[in-house]
Amino acid sequence: MTPPPASESCDLVIVGAGPAGLAAAQAAAASGASIVVIDDNIAPGGQIWRDGPGVALAPAARRLRDAVAACANVRVCSGTRVVAAPGPRQLLLEDAQRGWLLRWDTLILCTGARELLLPFPGWTLPGVTGAGGLQALIKGGMPVAGERIVIAGSGPLLLAAAATATQAGATVVRIAEQAAWRNVARFAAQLGRWPAKAAQALALGHAAYRAGSHVLSAQGDGGVRTVWLHRGQRRVEDIACDRLACGFGLVPNTELGWLLGCEVAARDGSLALAIDAGQATSVANVYAAGECTGIGGSERALLQGAMAGHAAVGQAAQAAALRRPLARWDRFAALVQRHFALAPGVRQLTAPDTLVCRCEDVPCSALVGRAGWVDAKLHTRCGMGACQGRICGAATQQLFGWTPTTPRPPLSPVRIETLAALAADAAEN
Numbered sequence: 001m002t003p004p005p006a007s008e009s010c011d012l013v014i015v016g017a018g019p020a021g022l023a024a025a026q027a028a029a030a031s032g033a034s035i036v037v038i039d040d041n042i043a044p045g046g047q048i049w050r051d052g053p054g055v056a057l058a059p060a061a062r063r064l065r066d067a068v069a070a071c072a073n074v075r076v077c078s079g080t081r082v083v084a085a086p087g088p089r090q091l092l093l094e095d096a097q098r099g100w101l102l103r104w105d106t107l108i109l110c111t112g113a114r115e116l117l118l119p120f121p122g123w124t125l126p127g128v129t130g131a132g133g134l135q136a137l138i139k140g141g142m143p144v145a146g147e148r149i150v151i152a153g154s155g156p157l158l159l160a161a162a163a164t165a166t167q168a169g170a171t172v173v174r175i176a177e178q179a180a181w182r183n184v185a186r187f188a189a190q191l192g193r194w195p196a197k198a199a200q201a202l203a204l205g206h207a208a209y210r211a212g213s214h215v216l217s218a219q220g221d222g223g224v225r226t227v228w229l230h231r232g233q234r235r236v237e238d239i240a241c242d243r244l245a246c247g248f249g250l251v252p253n254t255e256l257g258w259l260l261g262c263e264v265a266a267r268d269g270s271l272a273l274a275i276d277a278g279q280a281t282s283v284a285n286v287y288a289a290g291e292c293t294g295i296g297g298s299e300r301a302l303l304q305g306a307m308a309g310h311a312a313v314g315q316a317a318q319a320a321a322l323r324r325p326l327a328r329w330d331r332f333a334a335l336v337q338r339h340f341a342l343a344p345g346v347r348q349l350t351a352p353d354t355l356v357c358r359c360e361d362v363p364c365s366a367l368v369g370r371a372g373w374v375d376a377k378l379h380t381r382c383g384m385g386a387c388q389g390r391i392c393g394a395a396t397q398q399l400f401g402w403t404p405t406t407p408r409p410p411l412s413p414v415r416i417e418t419l420a421a422l423a424a425d426a427a428e429n
């Protein structure tokens with residue numbers, strides 16, 4: 001059998017097959033360009049439309065996925081990661097079998113976002129996850145029927161996670177929203193401008209929801225057994241549970257864009273890829289769409305993706321036509337950010353012995369007094385483990401105000417054979 005080539009080429013590569021990436025592929029497909037979509041999940045859909053044995057895929061997700069699959073000039077590579085950008089207009093890819101080099105003319109970054117995990121005493125106990133992380137585990141088939149679950153943190157994702165857990169047979173004993181009741185009420189009062197969101201909020205309403213409440217610590221031996229929650233002015237609630245899911249918001253996945261030289265800008269307390277009104281980044285022929293450009297929800301991601309897809313194949317008029325509807329969802333994103341912004345106390349939940357870097361076992365006390373991220377890395381190995389600072393980098397930004405530095409390749413742990421693909425390609429060309 002002929003071995004697969006160590007490299008291939010396409011007109012347009014889209015990294016990420018969430019709402020933004022799929023919409024970009026659909027919009028660009030009519031141009032006839034050869035398009036490759038790369039995504040590291042087992043099936044297209046990204047975070048909100050994550051597939052798995054515990055999932056009934058939303059009809060909108062199914063329709064978009066099928067529409068993209070029907071395009072003969074679009075190839076979707078699931079289970080495939082971009083691990084580096086070794087040269088101009090080149091990406092190094094890895095799947096379960098092989099590593100190879102992809103050459104491109106135009107690139108759209110739709111790399112989405114990940115959860116912001118803030119350390120607190122007990123956050124490394126088995127049974128403690130992110131709120132979206134809990135959803136992902138349940139969709140992946142993890143049984144939770146009969147379990148008592150506490151969900152804490154901030155934003156609409158808490159309610160979505162609670163709905164997923166309830167559908168899977170768990171009892172959600174508390175949803176602790178850190179934002180004050182008045183913020184939640186003001187947010188709800190404006191939802192009428194986005195009727196679909198108002199209907200969604202009504203459908204997701206939960207009797208165990210409490211505003212002005214945040215996690216203090218998780219206790220247990222070999223697994224979480226109780227959670228202490230701050231509530232109101234001075235009250236502490238002690239709630240027995242089998243799982244705790246904490247979601248403090250999302251952080252844009254900027255690493256690949258940053259590595260390619262794209263400018264990043266501060267947005268809502270995190271860094272996001274900077275784009276112009278046509279979704280172009282600061283690097284020629286590189287566009288970005290969806291939550292890597294700032295947190296804003298799936299509706300905004302879909303519109304931005306479609307704009308980027310049209311712009312990338314030279315359809316400027318079709319892209320411009322989407323600016324108006326996009327502005328409406330930009331306003332919704334701003335509303336969420338304004339009313340669910342993290343209170344200062346919630347950013348500082350650690351005790352001196354709380355691990356901040358889970359990969360390298362670095363406690364908070366070892367980081368206090370360090371000059372910044374690089375100093376901390378050099379002296380404590382914080383951020384130098386398997387996740388390469390994806391979790392603790394964002395946490396130290398909240399805890400100490402440190403700014404992360406430009407990522408270095410590889411973006412994630414990679415097999416030696418994959419790196420060897422670079423040498424094979426050099427020999428072939």
Ligand SMILES: Cc1cc2nc3c(=O)[nH]c(=O)nc-3n(C[C@H](O)[C@H](O)[C@H](O)COP(=O)(O)OP(=O)(O)OC[C@H]3O[C@@H](n4cnc5c(N)ncnc54)[C@H](O)[C@@H]3O)c2cc1C
Pocket residue numbers: 015016017018019020021038039040041045046047048049080081082083110111112113114115131132133135136157160161250253256289290291292296297298299301411
């Ligand atoms: C854990 C989690 C759960 C969420 N659950 C909900 C929910 O229930 N309801 C809701 O309204 N919103 C939810 N959100 C928010 C939701 O993700 C966004 O609104 C929307 O999906 C953003 O779409 P996107 O296309 O920008 O990014 P995403 O949907 O995040 O898609 C980005 C894709 O790019 C892939 N990717 C990133 N980097 C690479 C790389 N180097 N190589 C290969 N692939 C890569 C990712 O794996 C992902 O599949 C969730 C977010 C997270 C983080």
